[in-house]
Amino acid sequence: MANIILTSLLSMGGLGLVLGGGLAIASKKLAVETDPRADAIVEALPGANCGACGYPGCSGLSKAIVEGKAPINACPVGGAKVAAKIAEIMGVSDTGSADDKKIARVLCQGDKSKAKNKSEYHGVMTCKAASMVNGGPKGCAFACIGFGDCVKVCPVNAITMGENGLPIIDEEKCTGCNLCVKTCPKMVIALTPGKNEVHVRCRATMKGKDTRAVCSIGCIACKQCEKVCPFDAIHVKDNVAVIDYEKCRNCMLCVEKCPTKSITAAFPTRKKAVIIEEKCIGCTLCAKSCPVNAITGEVKKVHVVNQELCIGCGICIEKCRKDAIKMVRETQGKCDSCEACAASK
């Protein structure tokens, strides 16, 4: 009996020793030079090997990042935190997450007080079920029903239902996974570029008069935004204004002009151009290019930006050959129509 215990101990121990030793030697002999940054990135990644990035596991993604094939914010699970860590490893200061990130935004402002119900709904309390009954309880056929199908489907709990019956999306938490967009039966949620701040929050394609009848904050297709836009970025199509996100430069002129407030923007993020006096040579290029004539100054003299008129479109910066213009964030909000401004003041 003791003999068997001894032999099994010895043989298994020996086997373990041989295999372990063999592997140790093999790992030394067969070591492949890997980029130390790749190893560091693997450490920084969540390590779940979920494959959501499209690469085979976290190590696959780390290699792609090191080779420059994947952006540093490619991990949708880690979000901004992990992207920041990877940026540090890769020696890149800007994470680029705000620029490339897509964020789901609710393109409807028809809450309980603004978009009246045409009928009372008693039934299964999901947007999907309600939308099947004569297009839902809301008077506007395009309005958010507000039963929170998007809240339930969001995997990162970025959506909460506001008191006024409209979902609120936490833009920091949103990973742009598109699940809420697919779930919403009214299609009022859309994936929009994270860098764009101006949005038409209405999708009603009825005639202006009909929209006004069912909702006090819907787009009535008055085309004032189209006229005021210096960049040809907003157009009324099928009785509703649509922003070309490629062309829009967040100048927010249309937001100020919109009579129904159906276009919104985060005014605290609006920027202002400031001329660096030491660098300006008075070439007048900026003054000529400014769409709102906010820059004045004589030839060969330092130019001045009228802060009241400047819309922060950034065209003058592109035109300036001396890097004499910088953009600064407007410290005070100009309007108090939305909560964001009121809070920042």
Place this chain on the structure above:
Amino acid sequence: MAKELFFIIIGAVFVNNFVLSRFLGQCPFLGVSSKTETAVGMGMATTFVLTMTAVAAYFLQNYVLAPYGLEPFLQIVSFILVIASLVQLVEMVVLKISPALYNAFGIFLPLITTNCIVMGAALLIPMYKYNLIKSIALGLGAGLGFTLALVLMSGIREEMEFHDVPEALKGPAIVFITAGLLSMIFLGFTGLVPLG
């Protein structure tokens, strides 16, 4: 001898297919069979590891376990040990010799450690008292059989994407039914070669 080897390989591929007749390795069979491309990759990697394991299992059985009478209680433990280190070694060697092949195998290679076909084949070798050549043939046949089942399944699943599956059967349900039908089809090979 050649005839026997032929029977062993054909037997492992068709008659006693490890997936469809012995019902081993169901996890990768259902998990990695959604695309033909990955199915082929997984099949090739498994075949490679299976053949290597067959050799290792033969030597371990005949030179360590059997001579010292440790077979009854240390067989499974020692096989797990050998398979795990073998896969590790194979991974290192492949990475060194052919990074392209390593990238093609990707995540599949380490996953094979826990594939029960590998264990099953290793345990069958002492059971049938195969010699070294026959063991290699069994490992190779088992791998090829696994590849065949995986590729067949992935082909059907790719085709199924375009068809109107009843709501209740969508997802894993229809895949399991398909696997069952495939298994029944493979019963048709029974009697093709003498058992054992």
